[in-house]
Amino acid sequence: MTARRRRRGGARSHGLAAAGAGLLLVPLAAGCGSGGSGGSGDVKIGVPAPLSGDSASAGQDILAAARVAADEVNKAGGVKGKKIKIVQADDQCSAQQGAQAAQKLLNSGVVAVAGGYCSGAAVPAIPIYGRRSVPFVMDASTNPSLTDSGKGKVFRTCGRDDNQGLVAAKFMTGPLGAKRIALLHDNTTYAKGLADAAANSVKQAGGQVVYEDALQPGQSDYSPVLTKIASTKPDVLYFTGYYAEAGLLMKQRKQLGLKFTLMGGDATTDATVLKTAGSAADGYIATTAPLAKDLPAASGFVSAYKAKNGADPGPFSVYEYDAVKVLAKVIGQTGTKGADIIKGLHGVKDFPGITGPITFDAKGDRTDPLYITVHVQNGAFTAFKKLDKSGAWVDAKAS
Amino acid sequence: MKARFALLRNPALRHGGWPLLIVIALAGGQVMDDYQVTVAGTILIYAILGLGINIVVGYAGLLDLGFAAFFAIGAYTSGLLMLKLDWNFWLTLPAAVLAAAAAGVVIGYPTLRLRSDYLAIVTLGFGEIIRITVVNLDVTGGPNGLTGIPPVSVGGRQIVTPAGFFYLALAFFAVVLVLTGLLARTRLAYAWRAIRSDDTAAEAVGVPSRRVKLLAYVLGAAVGAVAGPLNAAQLGTVDPSSFTFLTSLMILLVVIIGGMGSRPGVMVGAIVIVALPEALRTVQEYRGLFFALLLIVIVILRPQGVWPARPRRFRLPARAPAEARPARAETGALLEVDGLTREFGGVTAVADLRLRAAAGQVVSVIGPNGAGKTTAFNCITGLIPPSSGTVALGGRRVRGLSPHRVAAAGLARTFQSIRLFEEMTVAENVLIGRFARDRALLRPPRRADLDAVRRCLDFVGLADAADRPAGGLPYGDRRRLEIARALAAEPRVLLLDEPAAGANPTEKRALMELIARISGLGTAVVLIEHDVALVMSISDRVTVLEHGRAIAEGPPAEIQADPRVIAAYLGVPDDPETDLVTEVLG
Numbered sequence: 012m013t014a015r016r017r018r019r020g021g022a023r024s025h026g027l028a029a030a031g032a033g034l035l036l037v038p039l040a041a042g043c044g045s046g047g048s049g050g051s052g053d054v055k056i057g058v059p060a061p062l063s064g065d066s067a068s069a070g071q072d073i074l075a076a077a078r079v080a081a082d083e084v085n086k087a088g089g090v091k092g093k094k095i096k097i098v099q100a101d102d103q104c105s106a107q108q109g110a111q112a113a114q115k116l117l118n119s120g121v122v123a124v125a126g127g128y129c130s131g132a133a134v135p136a137i138p139i140y141g142r143r144s145v146p147f148v149m150d151a152s153t154n155p156s157l158t159d160s161g162k163g164k165v166f167r168t169c170g171r172d173d174n175q176g177l178v179a180a181k182f183m184t185g186p187l188g189a190k191r192i193a194l195l196h197d198n199t200t201y202a203k204g205l206a207d208a209a210a211n212s213v214k215q216a217g218g219q220v221v222y223e224d225a226l227q228p229g230q231s232d233y234s235p236v237l238t239k240i241a242s243t244k245p246d247v248l249y250f251t252g253y254y255a256e257a258g259l260l261m262k263q264r265k266q267l268g269l270k271f272t273l274m275g276g277d278a279t280t281d282a283t284v285l286k287t288a289g290s291a292a293d294g295y296i297a298t299t300a301p302l303a304k305d306l307p308a309a310s311g312f313v314s315a316y317k318a319k320n321g322a323d324p325g326p327f328s329v330y331e332y333d334a335v336k337v338l339a340k341v342i343g344q345t346g347t348k349g350a351d352i353i354k355g356l357h358g359v360k361d362f363p364g365i366t367g368p369i370t371f372d373a374k375g376d377r378t379d380p381l382y383i384t385v386h387v388q389n390g391a392f393t394a395f396k397k398l399d400k401s402g403a404w405v406d407a408k409a410s
Numbered sequence: 411m412k413a414r415f416a417l418l419r420n421p422a423l424r425h426g427g428w429p430l431l432i433v434i435a436l437a438g439g440q441v442m443d444d445y446q447v448t449v450a451g452t453i454l455i456y457a458i459l460g461l462g463i464n465i466v467v468g469y470a471g472l473l474d475l476g477f478a479a480f481f482a483i484g485a486y487t488s489g490l491l492m493l494k495l496d497w498n499f500w501l502t503l504p505a506a507v508l509a510a511a512a513a514g515v516v517i518g519y520p521t522l523r524l525r526s527d528y529l530a531i532v533t534l535g536f537g538e539i540i541r542i543t544v545v546n547l548d549v550t551g552g553p554n555g556l557t558g559i560p561p562v563s564v565g566g567r568q569i570v571t572p573a574g575f576f577y578l579a580l581a582f583f584a585v586v587l588v589l590t591g592l593l594a595r596t597r598l599a600y601a602w603r604a605i606r607s608d609d610t611a612a613e614a615v616g617v618p619s620r621r622v623k624l625l626a627y628v629l630g631a632a633v634g635a636v637a638g639p640l641n642a643a644q645l646g647t648v649d650p651s652s653f654t655f656l657t658s659l660m661i662l663l664v665v666i667i668g669g670m671g672s673r674p675g676v677m678v679g680a681i682v683i684v685a686l687p688e689a690l691r692t693v694q695e696y697r698g699l700f701f702a703l704l705l706i707v708i709v710i711l712r713p714q715g716v717w718p719a720r721p722r723r724f725r726l727p728a729r730a731p732a733e734a735r736p737a738r739a740e741t742g743a744l745l746e747v748d749g750l751t752r753e754f755g756g757v758t759a760v761a762d763l764r765l766r767a768a769a770g771q772v773v774s775v776i777g778p779n780g781a782g783k784t785t786a787f788n789c790i791t792g793l794i795p796p797s798s799g800t801v802a803l804g805g806r807r808v809r810g811l812s813p814h815r816v817a818a819a820g821l822a823r824t825f826q827s828i829r830l831f832e833e834m835t836v837a838e839n840v841l842i843g844r845f846a847r848d849r850a851l852l853r854p855p856r857r858a859d860l861d862a863v864r865r866c867l868d869f870v871g872l873a874d875a876a877d878r879p880a881g882g883l884p885y886g887d888r889r890r891l892e893i894a895r896a897l898a899a900e901p902r903v904l905l906l907d908e909p910a911a912g913a914n915p916t917e918k919r920a921l922m923e924l925i926a927r928i929s930g931l932g933t934a935v936v937l938i939e940h941d942v943a944l945v946m947s948i949s950d951r952v953t954v955l956e957h958g959r960a961i962a963e964g965p966p967a968e969i970q971a972d973p974r975v976i977a978a979y980l981g982v983p984d985d986p987e988t989d990l991v992t993e994v995l996g
Binding site for chain 2: 062063064100101104105106107110111114115117118129130131134135138142154156160198199200202203204225
């Protein structure tokens, strides 16, 4: 009896399972249609970025900048007579999607990758590109560990968090004359890394870290956090999180009538901040890698970007532009073999990028310091101060 | 017919289509490119998570909005042991499962009494607590998570390619599939479905509901935790952003889209959740929008899930063998209730109740609405604790025991408002009644269980409806099914709470005949009933309650003549219309 009971419905389940297996394969097969290294003869450069979700606006900006760079290269004859084609992949700022986006790009036959926004999505992607020896030039992921563990196959045109933390600490303890410094992050890889780097540098510069903690991103009221911070009597609050929270912090700091200076990291220099905070943004200072409009060499890019997208380029667009340009240059010299491109990138010396001369060190980081400070004046971010070669703070607009 | 049987004897088909699916997947691994196998690997990870949450949400019906916590615990436990203590991946696996199972106890124990919304909030909080904890601890790498997790090695070969990982995930999935498949056949799985349907009724008929719920959390967590180390091995990193509330929702969606309690549904759900967004890469930035819209469309078109769980057909024995147990030779009072009192705040619902029921006797409790009859039953069966008094069953004191223990001691009951396990079949409902006799959870129903189910269904005349869902039965059959479920416990005392309510005269006659046959088995039957004619004709003794107190007790004839009873039922004794009283009672 029991044996017979087990036999129930065998034949039917079999048919259904086949249908299930079909379901498993169909979407994947559909996904593969657009892939394949194809015989189009284009040189494909992959751009992983968050194209949907909370950070989509940054991702779209990065993608648009890559397209501007590719258009320029193609108008000037491409690389070795071939056109550059930008292949995008949405990484949604997540580890799982980052890994899948990386595979998707390799599948499409990209010879190099330029892009990325969140470190969390970049970390699992790095070994995937690394195994195939496909170079990954990052435009926005500033976590020090990425190039530290990249085995020389990872590069970046942007700076490193520890470098920005150092610049922030020097500015707070220098021109701002702050003694008591509060640090606020949002527990993301990037923000905590930057806050930790700033804390170290503040202590080395003789300042006192009176507060270091995280806020919970995505909320609408940060007055309790601000009140708590005010109770530690800081001279400056340095917020290393993202722009959505930064705007609210400015607004609510003003509403609460708090006196300390509010400063932020480079993820807060998005124009959205000004919309959120309105007049409360006036006087806000941020450390940042220079924006497009702070860079005299970038004016041509800015007008090309505006003409193509009808909007001003965002903060990471110049780095993405440089990443694609430097890759195009190197591929033009070495051909499309990944290992050769990597070797070529290490050999780059003072490539004239719009963000300044580009030279990569052994890890793949830029040798020249990048970060400056900007402040909000008349409802717009304008360049404020920068460190000159001697280590003194000078007006950032003076070139 | 013979040919068909031969086909069914084929071992590959006998166990459903899963082996075929595995074979297709094995072959698929050969033809898919790196991207496709990466996505397929992720599908398998979500399928494992889905099989885990399916236990908690699908079977036991405990809404869990923080299931990613177990995923995280599995991933971090394994990752930390590999990075800090240089453990081998395979050694970290049992550790990860154990850690998650322990977490299942931590989340399960305090929430045992919670249901629906409250439970959802607690699990949501638990998920966030785990995520925020790992983000803030230094040992877990804070927001950076754990990086540099070494690849898994199998037989000295490191698994680094996406295809290699896919096969590893497939092996894990197959093992989890077999284990959950075995689990789905156990009595525990039936108990889960019963508590999902009505945990009070399940407890009352003998299911140890607290233990069963806790096991749902523990086993669900243990299964889900397997996905953690696998995910860490796939990505080489454990990133806290992988374990957000959104992840918990996605895991929950796997079972909602696929179909609650359906393992093939979990597979379909995992494919939809993982592969659909990948397929939607072609629509670029509208991906999230389309994904959300498609999910809404799926839920509207298939509200029960794409592949809803189908009831397992029960192969009952064709004929119930004669009862193995000898007819009870018990004599004397089986149920002895003394001084039973229950107060709610200042209101005394039951006061100093004394009740006796001997083997083979039918004892009725009557009284006007609100007299405390049902409260008395609830106190006797342990559903609500009495304020004072004693309850003894065959000389054994059962007051203070939880309802399932009272049921195991030999006291079965039905409810005033019929409480069946609506989504389960008639036979399954009766099977749940067997828990009072045999509380074993981790094995399939035994032959003795099936025989008893058959016997009880035959006894009440529902054998033909065995495989129908209980929810679809007509009213009279529902009453009889509830009695059959109580009889499956082979009770010494059976409490029937208004079994004749809403029955027509024919049904009432059938019911009277059924009660007589039950008492003929040597079972003491205690009846709450409003139908005075019915009570008087079948009862050996009658107790009349008013305002929680017994105002009369004795044989029917004596009760019918008692002026206090007449007063309680129809007002003051010198009511001018005493004729009516005699008419009704006579």
